[in-house]
Amino acid sequence: MENPLDPGASISARLVEAGRRLERRGWSLGTSGNFSAVVSEDPLRLAITASGVDKASLSEKDIVEVDENARLVRGDGRPSAEAHLHVAVVKARGAGAVLHTHSVWTTVLTDATEAGEISIRGYEMLKGLAGVQTHEHEESVPILENAQDMPKLAGNLEGILAKRPGAHAFLLRRHGLYTWGRDLPEAVRHAEILEFLFEVVGRSRSLGRD
Numbered sequence: 001m002e003n004p005l006d007p008g009a010s011i012s013a014r015l016v017e018a019g020r021r022l023e024r025r026g027w028s029l030g031t032s033g034n035f036s037a038v039v040s041e042d043p044l045r046l047a048i049t050a051s052g053v054d055k056a057s058l059s060e061k062d063i064v065e066v067d068e069n070a071r072l073v074r075g076d077g078r079p080s081a082e083a084h085l086h087v088a089v090v091k092a093r094g095a096g097a098v099l100h101t102h103s104v105w106t107t108v109l110t111d112a113t114e115a116g117e118i119s120i121r122g123y124e125m126l127k128g129l130a131g132v133q134t135h136e137h138e139e140s141v142p143i144l145e146n147a148q149d150m151p152k153l154a155g156n157l158e159g160i161l162a163k164r165p166g167a168h169a170f171l172l173r174r175h176g177l178y179t180w181g182r183d184l185p186e187a188v189r190h191a192e193i194l195e196f197l198f199e200v201v202g203r204s205r206s207l208g209r210d
Ligand SMILES: [Zn+2]
Pocket: 032, 033, 034, 082, 100, 102, 175, 176
């Protein structure tokens, strides 16, 4: 089978493959998570998974298009309320793709961490993040308090991203991870690297090695 993350495939096909890949790892079970990629920059248009879709059976008809205000402009279905966060990340970072997972380890760790961030340092896998050259890199991932008012949460997020220009991701407490990349393959790589690292940190803490 042709690699659907190949740039030759349609954006919808590539998002479906990316989403199914993350679901297979258990990071986006049921209808959780959402995945987007930039279709055009001016005017800003994002292809994004529709709300309420089971990610194990994600298909191209489940991908809709939203504008710079996270409003539906194409496709059948309702865009996820979290489309506001995707748009905020694209505007703040110039990202080409944004991926959001709901994994066990990001849920457990953000519950167990009172601080507003989780710092990860000293692991070889950090070098999978764009621009990171050494395991000695410290990745400080901010934690935002979860909320259901997504436009308001997007406003909080804009402030945090502006203060942390080097961050590759952020977490929502007891909810999950957002990461991004200049294109979809880079965003998928970041999701896999970060989910690996959060599992390592969580397992290490549970072994008493903090
Ligand atoms: Zn979510």
